[in-house]
Amino acid sequence: MRPRFGEWLLMSYIKLKNKSYKKIALVDCNSFYVSCERLFNPRINNLPVVVLSNNDGCVISRSIEAKKIGIKMGEPYFKVKQLVKKYNVQVYSSNYALYGDISRRVMHVLKNFSPKIEMYSIDEAFLDLSLIKNEEVKSFVSELRSIILKWTGIPVSIGVAQTKTLSKVANHLAKKEKIGIKNFIINNEEEIDNFLKKFPIEDIWGVGRKISKLYKNNNIHTAHDLKMASNTWIKKNTNVLGLKTVMELRNISCIDFESNSNPRKNCCVSRSFGKKVLDYETLKESVVAHCLNAAEKIRVDRQVVKSVVVFIRNSPFNKNERFFSKSKKIDLPIPTDDSILLTKTCIQSLKEIFLKGPRYQKAGVIFLGLSTKEKYDKGLFSSGTEEKSQNLMKAIDKTNFRFGRRMITVADTGFCNNWRMRKGHSSKIDTSSYDFLPTINIR
DNA sequence: TCTGGGGTCCTAGGACCC
């Protein structure tokens, strides 16, 4: 397939902009949550192990042994219970405080190895290795892997290439095909094509379920097929992100490093219930608790909220009940971080959407339009009570930090906590009293 | 019986304005 003149011109232009040669490493912790649990419990080192999502819902991390016996990623726990029993699989409820802690340690080590690092998720980071000489890359990543293992106890895989998307491909190959080596460096164009011809379309970073179906219907089955597709077709049938992925497969870097200091734009706290909830009071207690958690999170980052969404829903999987999902957004007159004001707003939203009947399975609170406190200019109609509110919030946060979560709270959260999730397999390793994800800026 | 949570970005379409 020869590129048209217009496409050729576009590619030449991008190539020109990209003339500086890049080397990007993707460092990915192997079976991260399982590895964390193993750190504190070496007894399970060679056994099949899985970690479950909140509420013990789905499998979200598997050891190699668990993968081998056919336990799939994201599978509901109740569907694999038989396998678990048959093979004596070790099961753990997720402990995000622990994983966040270990993640910070790994990232800390990585920061010593590159001037430019992007923490992409709790267990992954991109590193700029452009300053390392080509012939030294291999020994560099080998050393990096062994140091991370030595200092943190976490095994990692490393993929290196010239674009982020290709470094993801390299990382996949490090994990899949070269068991025991765990690092993979993609060097030249010819080599890239050989790997891409065998690389399934659905495994490419940025190609999800929907788009991979579209590609397959149009005879694009491998990463190489996608690389050779025409820009016009991609642009017409997907969007700019689709085109960026294709460019990156062509070894043209389009996705830059992102700064981890970018402030969060939205903040969502939601949980499934341990058992179905029918009454307004329990629903309210959960919504208030989520609201307080979210408010605390944004105060840590010195942010204020512009609008608040509350949502409630029953289970989308239950065939005997019609799916019910409702949300209500309220814009605040003045952006705030005041727990009491936010709680009142959330309760008002909930009152408007609550309907008796559905067996509620989940509720949540989303704060939209976050901005930094310093940036925010006081509104014309501000009430003048901000200072009081600020002092109160500071006092609450300090007390809760010192004496444990929910020491001081709002009476509306209730004391029964009937809605709280199941955690039947907790390892009970407590590194902190906070049960939400760490505050490194992850996506 | 039992199916996670927290993000970002993009697009289409509506409202509104001149």
Add this chain to the structure above:
DNA sequence: TCTGGGGTCCTAGGACCC
């Protein structure tokens, strides 16, 4: 009966990621 065109902004919903 005939009923513009172009721009901006906002929002809901979809797709993707780990």
